[in-house]
Amino acid sequence: MSIQLDTTAVEKMKSFHCETKCTWCDGCGDYGIWTAIKRALSELGYSPWQVLLCYDVGCHGNMSDKLNGYRFHGLHGRVLPFAAGAKLANMNVPVIAHGGDGASFSEGVGHLVHSIRSQYPVTFILHNNANYGLTTGQASSLTWQGQPMNTNPNGMAEQTLPSMDFVFSLQPTFVARGFSGNIPQMVEILKAAIQHRGFAFVDMLQACPTYNHFATHEYLLSKCYDANAEGHDVKDFEKARYLATHNADRIATGILYQNEDIPNFYERLVPRQGKKTQAVDEVEKVDISELMKEFI
Amino acid sequence: MSRVSLKIVGASGQGINSVGEILAKGLKRAGYCVFGYREYPSLIKGGHASYQLDIESAHAIESSELQVHALITLNHHGLELNLQDLKENGIVVHQTPNWLLKPEEAALVRQRNIKLIELPVDSILARLGAKPILGNVLIAAYMWAVLGQDKELLKTMVGERFAKKKDLLELNMQCIEEGFAYADPAHGKLSIAVPEPRDIWKDHLLLRGSEAMGMGAVHAGVRLYAGYPMTPSSPLLTYIADVQNKTGMVIKQAEDEITAAQMVSGAMFMGTRALTATSGGGFDLMSETLSLNGITENPTVFVLAQRPGPATGLPTWTAQGDLMLAVHTAHGEFPRCVVSTSNAQDSFELMPIAFNIAEEFQMSVIVMTDKQIAEALYTQAPFDQEKTQVLRGSRLASEDQLPALKPTDRYDASAVDGVSLRWLPGQKAATFAGQGDEHTAAGSVDESAHNAVSQMEKRMRKHEALKATLPEPDIYGDADPNAPIDIVLVGWGSTKSVIIDVLRDPLFAGKRIDYVHYTYLWPLKTELLEKLAASGRKVLLIEGNFQAQLGKLIMQECGLKIPHHIVKYDGRPFFYDELRDALRTVITSDASSSRTVLETPVTHHP
Numbered sequence: 064m065s066i067q068l069d070t071t072a073v074e075k076m077k078s079f080h081c082e083t084k085c086t087w088c089d090g091c092g093d094y095g096i097w098t099a100i101k102r103a104l105s106e107l108g109y110s111p112w113q114v115l116l117c118y119d120v121g122c123h124g125n126m127s128d129k130l131n132g133y134r135f136h137g138l139h140g141r142v143l144p145f146a147a148g149a150k151l152a153n154m155n156v157p158v159i160a161h162g163g164d165g166a167s168f169s170e171g172v173g174h175l176v177h178s179i180r181s182q183y184p185v186t187f188i189l190h191n192n193a194n195y196g197l198t199t200g201q202a203s204s205l206t207w208q209g210q211p212m213n214t215n216p217n218g219m220a221e222q223t224l225p226s227m228d229f230v231f232s233l234q235p236t237f238v239a240r241g242f243s244g245n246i247p248q249m250v251e252i253l254k255a256a257i258q259h260r261g262f263a264f265v266d267m268l269q270a271c272p273t274y275n276h277f278a279t280h281e282y283l284l285s286k287c288y289d290a291n292a293e294g295h296d297v298k299d300f301e302k303a304r305y306l307a308t309h310n311a312d313r314i315a316t317g318i319l320y321q322n323e324d325i326p327n328f329y330e331r332l333v334p335r336q337g338k339k340t341q342a343v344d345e346v347e348k349v350d351i352s353e354l355m356k357e358f359i
Numbered sequence: 360m361s362r363v364s365l366k367i368v369g370a371s372g373q374g375i376n377s378v379g380e381i382l383a384k385g386l387k388r389a390g391y392c393v394f395g396y397r398e399y400p401s402l403i404k405g406g407h408a409s410y411q412l413d414i415e416s417a418h419a420i421e422s423s424e425l426q427v428h429a430l431i432t433l434n435h436h437g438l439e440l441n442l443q444d445l446k447e448n449g450i451v452v453h454q455t456p457n458w459l460l461k462p463e464e465a466a467l468v469r470q471r472n473i474k475l476i477e478l479p480v481d482s483i484l485a486r487l488g489a490k491p492i493l494g495n496v497l498i499a500a501y502m503w504a505v506l507g508q509d510k511e512l513l514k515t516m517v518g519e520r521f522a523k524k525k526d527l528l529e530l531n532m533q534c535i536e537e538g539f540a541y542a543d544p545a546h547g548k549l550s551i552a553v554p555e556p557r558d559i560w561k562d563h564l565l566l567r568g569s570e571a572m573g574m575g576a577v578h579a580g581v582r583l584y585a586g587y588p589m590t591p592s593s594p595l596l597t598y599i600a601d602v603q604n605k606t607g608m609v610i611k612q613a614e615d616e617i618t619a620a621q622m623v624s625g626a627m628f629m630g631t632r633a634l635t636a637t638s639g640g641g642f643d644l645m646s647e648t649l650s651l652n653g654i655t656e657n658p659t660v661f662v663l664a665q666r667p668g669p670a671t672g673l674p675t676w677t678a679q680g681d682l683m684l685a686v687h688t689a690h691g692e693f694p695r696c697v698v699s700t701s702n703a704q705d706s707f708e709l710m711p712i713a714f715n716i717a718e719e720f721q722m723s724v725i726v727m728t729d730k731q732i733a734e735a736l737y738t739q740a741p742f743d744q745e746k747t748q749v750l751r752g753s754r755l756a757s758e759d760q761l762p763a764l765k766p767t768d769r770y771d772a773s774a775v776d777g778v779s780l781r782w783l784p785g786q787k788a789a790t791f792a793g794q795g796d797e798h799t800a801a802g803s804v805d806e807s808a809h810n811a812v813s814q815m816e817k818r819m820r821k822h823e824a825l826k827a828t829l830p831e832p833d834i835y836g837d838a839d840p841n842a843p844i845d846i847v848l849v850g851w852g853s854t855k856s857v858i859i860d861v862l863r864d865p866l867f868a869g870k871r872i873d874y875v876h877y878t879y880l881w882p883l884k885t886e887l888l889e890k891l892a893a894s895g896r897k898v899l900l901i902e903g904n905f906q907a908q909l910g911k912l913i914m915q916e917c918g919l920k921i922p923h924h925i926v927k928y929d930g931r932p933f934f935y936d937e938l939r940d941a942l943r944t945v946i947t948s949d950a951s952s953s954r955t956v957l958e959t960p961v962t963h964h965p
């Protein structure tokens with residue numbers, strides 16, 4: 064007697080696989096995030112050709128050739144404006160941007176501020192390993208103060224940037240936090256983020272076994288809990304902010320805040336109201352006779 | 360009777376722009392070719408500013424004279440600062456009661472036979488019960504009468520201008536009557552002889568280079584614009600933003616120039632046409648993105664609107680100092696194209712061309728302009744839309760090609776001219792990575808020596824392929840090609856307009872002067888120039904920068920050292936009369952090499 068096997072889901076997931084071998088360190092949180100993103104896209108029913116994945120420069124950026132999908136691997140700190148420009152040109156393509164904490168809270172922090180306030184319809188995955196991985200373990204602004212790091216042998220002198228407080232101060236419409244050791248939860252978070260109306264900020268706490276000796280995999284494993292499972296109301300902004308910023312005893316993960324009532328940037332553009340086409344469909348010679356009349 | 364020039368001066372924000380615009384549009388509609396030029400300091404109120412109109416009817420003009428026929432000054436500073444700008448028999452219209460000229464000013468007035476008249480603006484307005492703002496119409500009307508123009512035309516124009524302020528219309532019309540009444544002989548008649556108007560100019564457009572460029576961008580199919588304000592690129596952003604409800608374009612005032620450059624790069628990668636513009640400082644910030652577009656072979660177009668640097672430099676003035684920047688900026692070696700506009704006509708025409716080049720060769724195109732082009736007013740024949748082509752690139756995969764595409768087609772290093780197939784996110788096909796690291800044909804990271812060589816060579820082949828398609832520079836010159844050439848002039852950018860105007864000057868009658876104008880600056884074609892230079896004639900470079908940067912590029916590319924230079928780097932454009940005189944000196948001199956540095960006289964420093 065043979066057992067009936069259904070492999071359709073596998074085929075979908077496999078379409079995102081590619082030949083390139085992974086080069087992350089043993090135990091790097093990027094493996095988990097990499098798996099979760101492929102699974103989230105598969106579960107949502109996307110094929111590789113239907114999505115655009117944009118990568119900043121860093122360890123996570125080395126994911127750019129480790130999966131299928133249209134991908135772009137740009138400059139350090141600049142992934143968000145690139146992703147936003149791409150998305151605004153074709154709203155039919157989900158655009159997912161990946162960046163490290165170095166990229167997002169130092170080199171390109173301005174872009175994060177303006178992406179949140181602009182409410183671009185883009186998903187942003189923060190690969191938060193609390194250090195500069197690719198450049199061999201220097202402190203980032205999310206490294207814990209006092210931690211000795213490469214180039215900070217006496218411990219990081221600066222304050223740690225309160226990243227979640229900062230993000231919440233910008234009136235985000237989607238904030239979630241995942242942990243690279245919990246793939247099923249990351250998948251659910253990513254699915255919600257990808258489907259969100261506006262800018263989705265996803266803080267993925269990730270282990271960096273080589274350079275992060277403070278917020279280790281074991282540490283995160285012991286601290287992280289699923290706030291949604293405990294009945295957290297994702298519409299409650301103040302509670303979400305509280306949960307996101309009070310991490311001493313336990314670290315709340317899951318979808319912390321979501322507001323679907325705020326229009327995204329594109330929806331606010333008056334000239335685009337009622338347009339059935341995308342900017343990518345509209346490239347043609349445009350008659351400017353009307354515009355010329357202004358100048359006679 | 361040939362070209363006539365009027366200059367309106369006053370404090371920034373005092374109304375010189377209104378007077379200038381009314382007169383400019385009116386004169387164009389009356390049948391003149393008008394060229395408008397503004398000078399203003401980098402502040403909003405106060406400071407001495409000017410709006411100059413040069414008019415002609417026999418032929419087009421696109422330059423200003425230093426010495427003007429008429430000065431209209433809205434405050435007493437103009438009487439102090441600008442008297443020296445007047446030609447012999449010039450006239451001055453001012454509104455400062457009981458103004459006493461200093462002895463040397465009085466002497467100048469006598470010597471040049473300058474006529475001064477006070478237009479009692481305040482008392483006329485008080486009598487009408489009109490606010491000071493209406494003084495602009497009064498002054499414009501007075502000048503309109505002095506220029507011997509038709510009152511009804513002015514009324515129509517003022518009516519259009521104030522269509523939304525109906526309550527003020529009647530008072531405006533009274534101001535026109537008063538202006539004409541004051542121009543009556545009873546008040547000591549002034550008049551300026553102007554050329555006979557010609558109908559051909561009436562239907563021309565009167566517009567800034569930025570507006571021409573904006574229309575060119577719309578015409579070229581640009582659907583997304585991202586920019587950060589910086590003079591002199593801001594008028595383009597303003598224009599594109601102002602017409603957004605007509606064009607339906609996606610507009611973003613970005614948080615900085617890096618953002619703007621990245622956004623348009625993302626939008627182009629996705630497959631639309633997107634544009635950004637900036638000036639030198641902002642362009643510096645964009646240079647890393649330029650390099651990224653080099654390795655990802657992402658077609659992009661950047662407008663670089665020049666003003667004098669370094670740093671903040673002279674924010675509201677003009678220069679041609681960023682040619683080297685455009686050609687050399689950004690790390691690593693990669694092909695790019697640099698073109699320069701020179702006036703409204705090519706500001707329009709070059710936009711579709713720039714995008715066509717960018718998409719055909721999958722590289723960045725830098726379109727240069729400067730403050731002079733961006734903000735000067737040109738009288739422009741309506742743009743010919745027939746000949747425009749929107750070409751998305753011969754290697755943009757067609758729908759039929761999609762199913763058979765392999766990821767390795769994207770950066771296939773075997774492409775003979777270096778241009779490989781390109782397709783777009785969202786298209787049902789094999790996927791690839793646009794990769795900022797050195798990469799394989801599919802965009803996967805590859806640090807091997809052999810791959811680095813083949814990808815570098817692939818990309819750099821595009822430089823040669825592009826160069827082969829670019830035209831040699833344009834030659835403007837004498838009708839008689841057989842006459843021996845007296846001198847060959849070489850230049851680029853906004854100096855073209857003034858050079859062409861100067862070549863018409865009677866001073867150069869009978870001389871054969873060829874002007875070689877470079878629109879396509881990189882890759883640089885030199886064959887034609889080398890041929891002309893080999894004829895043994897004098898060759899003179901005219902550039903608005905210190906180093907004679909085009910001269911350096913020419914030397915770099917073909918070894919030709921141009922011996923004579925006229926350069927200017929004081930923030931001012933080349934003026935008609937100063938260039939004419941400098942050119943005459945070079946032509947008549949026996950020196951085998953020369954460097955002439957032009958500097959506009961002190962009155963042009965507001």
Ligand SMILES: Cc1ncc(C[n+]2csc(CCOP(=O)(O)OP(=O)(O)O)c2C)c(N)n1
Pocket residue numbers: 120121122123124138139162163164165166167190192194195196197198203
């Ligand atoms: C303009 C620029 N500056 C510096 C670098 C070097 N650099 C590459 S990645 C990186 C930081 C990586 O840290 P992070 O963004 O946290 O990403 P991670 O490697 O930890 O994933 C730096 C400084 C660069 N590529 N470009």
